[in-house]
Amino acid sequence: MRKVLRLEQTKGYSDKAVMGGLDRFLRNLTPPDERLSRLLSLSYSTLDTSERERWVKNILTQLDAGEQKAVPLPRPTLPRKKPLTPRVKPGNGLSLNAPITSIRGISSGLASKFDKLGVKTIRQLIYLFPRRHIDYSRKKLISELEVGEEQTILANVWEAAPRVTAKRMRSTEAVVGDESGNIKVIWFNQPYLAKKLTTNSQVVISGKVGLFHGRKVFQSPEWELIESDDLIHTGRLVPVYPLTAGLYPRTVRRLVKGTLDRWLPEFKDFLPENVRKNAGLLPLPEAIRQAHYPDIELSKDQARRRLAFDELLLIQLGVLAKRRDWQEEQTGRAFNVDSRCLEPFFNSLPYKLTSAQRRTFAEIQSDLSKPKPMSRLLQGEVGSGKTVVATAAMLLGVANCYQTALMAPTEILAEQHFNTICSLLGKASSDTDGGKPVSKFSSMLPHPIGVGLLIGGLKESAKQEIQQCISAGDVDIIIGTHALIQKGVDFHNMGLCVVDEQHRFGVMQRSALRGKGPCPHVLVMSATPIPRTLALTLYGDLDLSVLDELPPGRIEIKTKFLTPEQRQRAYDFVRKQIAEGRQAFIICPLIEESEAIETKAAITEYERLSRSVFPDLQLGLLHGRLSGAEKEDVMRRFHSGGIDILVSTPVVEVGVDVPNATVMLIEGADRFGLAQLHQFRGRVGRGQHQSYCLLLAETPSAEARERLSLLERLRDGFKLAEEDLKLRGPGEFFGTRQSGLPDLKMAKLSDIELLELARREAIRLFNADPYLKQKEHGPLAKEVSRLWESEGEWS
Ligand code: ADP
Ligand code: MG
Numbered sequence: 001m002r003k004v005l006r007l008e009q010t011k012g013y014s015d016k017a018v019m020g021g022l023d024r025f026l027r028n029l030t031p032p033d034e035r036l037s038r039l040l041s042l043s044y045s046t047l048d049t050s051e052r053e054r055w056v057k058n059i060l061t062q063l064d065a066g067e068q069k070a071v072p073l074p075r076p077t078l079p080r081k082k083p084l085t086p087r088v089k090p091g092n093g094l095s096l097n098a099p100i101t102s103i104r105g106i107s108s109g110l111a112s113k114f115d116k117l118g119v120k121t122i123r124q125l126i127y128l129f130p131r132r133h134i135d136y137s138r139k140k141l142i143s144e145l146e147v148g149e150e151q152t153i154l155a156n157v158w159e160a161a162p163r164v165t166a167k168r169m170r171s172t173e174a175v176v177g178d179e180s181g182n183i184k185v186i187w188f189n190q191p192y193l194a195k196k197l198t199t200n201s202q203v204v205i206s207g208k209v210g211l212f213h214g215r216k217v218f219q220s221p222e223w224e225l226i227e228s229d230d231l232i233h234t235g236r237l238v239p240v241y242p243l244t245a246g247l248y249p250r251t252v253r254r255l256v257k258g259t260l261d262r263w264l265p266e267f268k269d270f271l272p273e274n275v276r277k278n279a280g281l282l283p284l285p286e287a288i289r290q291a292h293y294p295d296i297e298l299s300k301d302q303a304r305r306r307l308a309f310d311e312l313l314l315i316q317l318g319v320l321a322k323r324r325d326w327q328e329e330q331t332g333r334a335f336n337v338d339s340r341c342l343e344p345f346f347n348s349l350p351y352k353l354t355s356a357q358r359r360t361f362a363e364i365q366s367d368l369s370k371p372k373p374m375s376r377l378l379q380g381e382v383g384s385g386k387t388v389v390a391t392a393a394m395l396l397g398v399a400n401c402y403q404t405a406l407m408a409p410t411e412i413l414a415e416q417h418f419n420t421i422c423s424l425l426g427k428a429s430s431d432t433d434g435g436k437p438v439s440k441f442s443s444m445l446p447h448p449i450g451v452g453l454l455i456g457g458l459k460e461s462a463k464q465e466i467q468q469c470i471s472a473g474d475v476d477i478i479i480g481t482h483a484l485i486q487k488g489v490d491f492h493n494m495g496l497c498v499v500d501e502q503h504r505f506g507v508m509q510r511s512a513l514r515g516k517g518p519c520p521h522v523l524v525m526s527a528t529p530i531p532r533t534l535a536l537t538l539y540g541d542l543d544l545s546v547l548d549e550l551p552p553g554r555i556e557i558k559t560k561f562l563t564p565e566q567r568q569r570a571y572d573f574v575r576k577q578i579a580e581g582r583q584a585f586i587i588c589p590l591i592e593e594s595e596a597i598e599t600k601a602a603i604t605e606y607e608r609l610s611r612s613v614f615p616d617l618q619l620g621l622l623h624g625r626l627s628g629a630e631k632e633d634v635m636r637r638f639h640s641g642g643i644d645i646l647v648s649t650p651v652v653e654v655g656v657d658v659p660n661a662t663v664m665l666i667e668g669a670d671r672f673g674l675a676q677l678h679q680f681r682g683r684v685g686r687g688q689h690q691s692y693c694l695l696l697a698e699t700p701s702a703e704a705r706e707r708l709s710l711l712e713r714l715r716d717g718f719k720l721a722e723e724d725l726k727l728r729g730p731g732e733f734f735g736t737r738q739s740g741l742p743d744l745k746m747a748k749l750s751d752i753e754l755l756e757l758a759r760r761e762a763i764r765l766f767n768a769d770p771y772l773k774q775k776e777h778g779p780l781a782k783e784v785s786r787l788w789e790s791e792g793e794w795s
Contacts, residue, residue: 013052096123116244130239143180152206160197185218202226270779281306308747316762323541332373356549374521380547381717382682398476402495437466454480485512557685559693561708582662589668622648659687669695670704674724
């Protein structure tokens, strides 16, 4: 063949080297590899002289190169590759927990970059899953390319050169070709690519095809040279890993692939075989391999399903174990729950309890009657009336001669609770001792009830006094903030603690409060509406009570989604409400970059509103960079009416009852989740006045419009939460970090089917073998403790 081509060169590319023309000659050859075969399938007779010259030279180069290296060129479609050479330094006995520096090719410098991704050990590298895959597997011929679609070609680089394009951009322009034709490729702003795309290199190009002067062209597509030893970067579903500065995609792919090849054969599946089969899941090593380098789209999904199941199952098993430890290894105090003792209280209420309140209280009552400590989550959206239920529970504790504590996240909330509870208890008698640290109420129970408030803002002497009362047992209901869990606060005999807005407290704070009494009953309350299945997973160690009914007679908050042109009308509306004596909130957009930027934006907005929109009104500003005392001060002024409009960043949850506030104006509403918008909305409509929620969005997408219109229609927080889960997924809806759960990499909490499956299997396993002591559960037990140890305690 070489001879023929050389002859053709001497004949000036006249297609006279062989009888019948080169095309016929070439067709009868068996090319040494696929790449040559594609080159050879070109029709020589149709080329002009200069193209023939280039083509012949190209083939000759290839043939020479092939002879020297005898390396077969890569094939465009890939069957499963044989494993790469092990890249782990020799030395058996290395465990999966060995640092990644024991992998050949990972220096300590490189390791520190992986460290930023949370990858320290070999196991963690194996579990470093790609964020997505680029599909380079569906290739097209150049002649088949269609304008406007994402497509991939495998082509030969004819030439590539730096160019300065019309807008003075330094770019790379290339012509690439396959057997079906040629196409131009432009990479804007990347002149350096020209050097990498040497003539005759094989390249995969993936991107959208556009038209330029009527001709098809790739503009700044993804590209990858095909390297001779390996097709992990191209020609398949290619993983896209999370990266940090100095860590390059190719490096991560190469290292992960080498590690998988070396370690997966030794990977044991910790799931009992029957669980795996019941749930129809891939074996673990296979799932891991497919999650990184899937054969096809479907196997990627199956891999994800298996790995997600693992995460959910391990969480469930951990949660169930915690609950068992908490309840079985500790004996609580059984209360006498004869509800006749609460009759004076219930009779004195200015309203009738809703049936949801009665039901949830009965659930609490039944817990309290048992010698196991209660561990219950009372969920109910803003305004559903959790306080009165909690108060009734605390009264039961007091009737049983125990102290009870209620912890709230802010001083204002604590004060609000103190006032509410005092007035609930004081309805029948008002013998409060003004100025004393403890207010006494004598008409609810046979013996007087002492109620006290402990917050950081108290004078030192007042604090001392109340602390003494607490340790002497002179106060029965103690309401407070974090101050309750400080050292020096010693309860005489705490039998029940209630934590309000529990998500606002850290793990340690909650358990610190719990630790203030010997195995007290615990009731946590939350206004974040979480769909039931999700709640069971997140808080599976807690029993769940849901207040799914609002007290009657609530005036519906009118919700309106406005276009930017209607902003002035929104301001006019706010002004009108204030003229009528009401107050308003304005929430600034969520800015994800940083709290600092968000704060700055809020300050700018506050100044703009104060200067040019509402110069004659009193505005207040609330943002995350204010100190606790400053926040409290602003809220107090708003609460007392000194501020007409409170401008606030979304980081500050405005968790206070300001019945006089009737307008909630939310800027950049399209950036929030429905659940969050609903929370904001719940800040108004707490008094007797008609209230309004105005949603502003600059350029909402169609999807955002749809979401916002849901908010106009739905007022049920749980329904909204479910819709939100469907539309946006749980990451947006409810950060798992915030929930204090182990980080979920694979599981989507919106996948209710898998959640339920994992929960069912966990319960089945747990019932059969609560301590996972059976031999076949050994690996699983180890996996559960690994997860929970690394995450620390929560709940
Ligand atoms: P939550 O803490 O769940 O947001 P609250 O306990 O603060 O709600 O109650 C909200 C308001 O509803 C309070 O003003 C309370 O007095 C009132 N409320 C509670 N229960 C009822 C009821 N059964 N009927 C009428 N109003 C009620
Ligand atoms: Mg509340």
